Amino acid sequence: MPVDLTFAEQAVARVGRKPDAVIPILQALQEHYGYLPEEALRRVCETSDITPAAIAGVASFYDMFRFSPTGKHVVRVCRGTACHVAGAERVEDALRRHLQIPTGGDTDRERQFTIEQVACLGTCTLAPTVKIGEATFGHTSAERVPEVMRDFLALQTEARTTQTTEATPDSDNRQSAIGYRQSVIHVGLGSCCMAKGSDKLFHALNASAAQCGGSVVVKRVGCVGMCHRTPMIEVAEAGGGGKFYADLTAAQAQALVQRHFKPRGFVQRAGRIWTRVLDGLLLDDKPEEQSVQRFSMSKRDPNVREFLDRQVHIATEHFGKLDPLDLDEYLAHGGFEALAKCVGANPNELFSLTPALSRWERENRSQVLEKSGAGVSSADSEQSTNGQSLFPLPGGEGQGEGVRQNKSEISQSLLTSAATSEQIISTIEKSGLRGRGGAGFPTGQKWRVVSQQASETKYVICNGDEGDPGAFMDRMILESFPFRVIEGLMIAAVAVGASEGIFYIRHEYPLAVRRVRAAIAELEKRGWLASGQGSSGRESAHSSAGEIGADSRPLLRMRVFEGAGAFVCGEETALIASVEGQRGMPKLRPPFPAREGLWGKPTLINNVETLAMVPWILRNGAEKFAAIGTAKSKGTKVFALAGKIRRGGLIEIPMGTTIREIVEEIGGGVGDGRKFKAVQIGGPSGGCVPARLADTPVDYESLRDVGAIMGSGGLVVLDDTSCMVDIARYFLQFTQDQSCGKCTFCRIGTKRMLDLLDRFCTGKATKQHLEDLERLAHQVGAGSLCGLGKTAPNPVLTTLKYFRDEYEAHLQGRCPAKKCSPLIHYTINTDCTGCTICAQHCPVNAIPMTPYTRHVIDDAKCTRCDTCRVVCPHNAVEVR
Template sequence: MNFDALDSQAREIIQRYDQPRAAMLPLLWLVQAELGHVPAEAEFWVGRHLGVAVSHVREVVSFYSMFRTTPGGRRELRVCTSLPCLLRGAGDVLTRIQDQLGVRAGETTPGGELTVTAVECLCACEIAPMAQLDEQFVGPLDEPGALESILRDALRPATFAPLGGAKAGEPGDACHEPEPFISTAGPVLSTRFGNADGTWFDAYVESGGYVAAKRALSMTPAQIIDEISQSNLRGLGGAGFPTAKKWSFIPKNSARPVYLVVNADEGEPGTFKDRYILERDPHALLEGMIVATYSIGSHKAYVYIRGEYFRSADRFNRAVQEAHAHGWLGTNIQGSGFDLDVVVHRGAGAYICGEETALLTSLEGGKGFPKLKPPFPAISGLFHCPTIVNNVETLACVPFILREGAERFARLGTSTQGGTRLFSVCGHVQRPGLYEAPVGVSLRELIEGHAGGVRDGRTLKAVVPGGISAKVLTASEIDVQMDFDSLMAAGSMAGSGGVIVMDDTTCMFEALQSASKFFAHESCGQCSPCREGTGWVYRILNRIAEGKGRPQDLDDLLAIARDMEGKTICVFADAAAWPVQSYITKFREEFDAHVRIGTCPARSREVAACQP
């Protein structure tokens, strides 16, 4: 193919970035939108535009799961198989899809209509079991007739853009918008979540929008950072580091450009909070970004949005255009003399890019490899310049603080963490959904009060309180507050606020097997303890599942997990080790029985009960 027709678009994309190489993923997306995949000749074209070797382009393409190097079907159905969906029957759903279409995961139907792909978490756990048909999330797929309707829609004759394109055509009646429970009561983050079509500029301003940004532009950066400090706002991406302290690390009067990078690469299984901010209240994030950039002396911000979040990126782009049109972005914002440019950058399917230094490496046009710290990003981050990386939810809290006052925000929380947060609750609950609650809410109240308790009258067995990386808690450990410090004291972590609930039908061995599959798949492979350890754990668990377990296997798993902790550049290996340690330790008898019997003990009892 002659790529000359794409040259003008490529040049326009490259101009958005401070270094050409950073346009790597956008150019690859451009090619895939045009052709449906990235052929070898396209890699030469991208390399020529960016001034990099084709070998570098090739390793980037191979690193990210959403780029295809061979043609696929006219449409693609990505079926989520991670733990939250597994708990709701994803295994059966995938089997039904394969049986009805006559193809296996990774294959395309004979007529070239549909490629079926089994993927790790899509972060739409509130509609589990779910899938993504082209750009649209569909689910729950266990509702009567839902799967059959979706497959009919996927196979129906129509003219669609190539796989991975910007638009996938008009959805059929199968692609109805799911209606999980989404909090709208606020007071901080969810007050504008009621409109599923999004809150746009006029409505945002009518509800108090940009008041905080206007106030901030009349303050000094030091005054803003002091107010954020008094609010006790902590980073809500998982680490829980005090936000104001992070901002204060930027060197004063830096001779190099200062950047704000927004981490919207939400990929932690069990978590789906940032997506609702991006889609339903994008101006709240933009307003928080204006305050943050002004406070740290930055005039350029990059928003790194997860590749699977097609609609999120589209809607946030619309908000950016609105803000430009109304003088809240660009040069001389509202006559203040402050300039700010925002670039929306899409990832391409790599969970590791949620780690802040891996995100920066990816944004610079490389594989998502984490970097050694120190130096920390505030000193040497994006393009080796001072950089602050903040999560979407963290920045969305900032307008409330500047508008309503730090004291009010602080009062909503605990003595060490202010405010509320968005809790993603999924798994075996009556009402999966997104709940805003004070950070001091108990885990019991979230499950039994907000989410309606365990479904079908079953008994609670275990809970993951902060996304799949968090150590599991038993039913007797849920009387704990959901702030960072309380959950750490309880032996787990608040993490991303993703609450995965498991009832007494859950096989904890299978749950760990699913979690370990995720970590083995998502390890970037840079550090040996992580690359080898995650694969080793998953292989041992698979062997046990095949009935070939050995008495020493469980102790070996614990030893491998122990040897992974603290031995790598980033905490991914630690996050992979924690489920192994907590699941086996807290449910040892169940794991021992799995090894001894050679199959799931719960299923063995079911089979025995059916014998004459």
């Protein structure tokens, strides 16, 4: 079938014709066509400056691009750490069988479904996770696959037959102007929440609340943290306290609203009473409002208190309270106060003054405010502005000469005081804030280097390429607090003198991308960011929001750049290469990006969580932040707590909290009958810390001493069903796949290490292989250029150090955790009653149908999918 090339031409016209536009253009083509048709790629080359070689190089490097058509629906199986330990491999095998996808292929013969592996969907508390189209299904299993597919097809039917004008949870549904007499129902609408149905609950609550005549408002909020209890809502009645509910469904929305609020109007109230009477007489049912009561929860509940009490919220301040996209509500809770201090403005007038400013003042506010001389403390701010806004309203009381002066006079008066940048950076340095995305480099030190560069053009980049499988902190922060991260990036820009800010966000995080773009658009609308966030390329930093004079400088411009699926792009130089439209290949340093970064200009790159902490530090003071944590690791750290844990979720704890406190107190420990074995911290670059070292404090130095790193903050709990050799192989497989291939030790060394681990997991390894594995691990770390290669051996080295006995057991053909399929066998013991349930559910017919007779498993046919053991009602299936 011929390919319609109109869209390819439109994509080039919209995104740009320069070589650096190649990745956004390819992403647009992939989104539209489902793959990259050769005809469309040729048309891109014909209508732009992009060469065929550039397209081939980029498209073959990044995981998200494909050159063959997909089926009608794409089934994405998460293969992150939490999903792996929860059985993602078995789920994928079951999906392939159910959809009848041929061996070696990814699409069924009818071209209805295509299966793709995703490094991590960022919904780790729902592991294993599968995403079909836009629908996410959590807690899947091999035996639940038919149910998941039925549910998805039912959603498709519902979407075709139901026409609705109902707003999506991310539409303009702000509630910052909620009246004093109004009650509010807060609904968490992060990705994890919506994957468990909170978006449907949100709409159902809206419909039910409409019957109350405006006395109750349903409000979207960000992540509530307790992912293990979502969907979670809070009912805050006017003049009263809050009531919490967990695990509700859309079907219970009306009952919940009726429990707390009376419908307006006689007819509605009479109908409600009549329905309750009939239910009691005919069905002998309790009123639905009473049935909802069993889903209520209290903050005084021991499980809730244990999860929350140890936490200190800085990056996640006001969690579960703020509408992510309501700027006015963010302002009412101290938002942009830190930025106002930095630029010497009154925070109450920071945004409201925009319409009153002259054109030159609007378009040059960045330059004027940066040189205002205002300090970071309240006293400094008041002294610099005499208690007034830097830009008083024309005609207002005490407006002074500021507005009436021409631009040269204003510039001259403000140039006499240039302490703002120094004061901001000094405050960050005194706070002890270190980078929250990897090795923990001092944030203030990095800012100072960039600020000292003489270049007229500088960039600030928020690194949201959260590639660690098993981590979802950055996703949650971007989804829940986009204005907070933007404020942090704006402060960084003021401090270092940058003209453009870029958010680099994984394309696997569509909700985070949408919310950050919406937040940027709102700030552009208010006049505090230059318009045109869709621009790309080196010209965007030099273009302005309007036609301004040659001696003028534009406002800070921000835009979002979506990653294309390359873990290595979390490394700074690889990220920069990606933004420039190249393959994400790390470069030898120095020069460091702080001196020569994007387009050869000084570039500051900070992690999402790091930037989210900056406004709090400047509002509350460096000393208050430094008082939290340890001597060398200050403040708090956000962790994604997942894996074999009772209470998974998003937590923020003081540095120095021990692993044991996190796992056993906050997380509630592992499941019944299981034994806490280890935690995997730091993703593929981190290590596995055994339970016997659980009293290790979580800080940069202590984790390094035990062979792990802080990383971005993924913390996956492992129990005695987890094979540590398999975990090491999983991470080596990931890093080997994600290696850019530049370094021989990383490219070849990780492949050789993976081959050796495969031998262990299949029972073919020897003692010599054990020695070779350890030697190679040290060589790869020493001979690689970037952080990916240098730290790739960490999971192997820590498992060899702390779990060497498991490697030795594999040498003998045994897997103590009974995880490695080639080393285990399924048998049926004498407890079997011949009920045939196992035979009915076996997907490969490895169990003959022999009613009332002890069943036998054909080992040659058995795929070790574990279904028979799970469904057996008599615990008659054993794994040996």
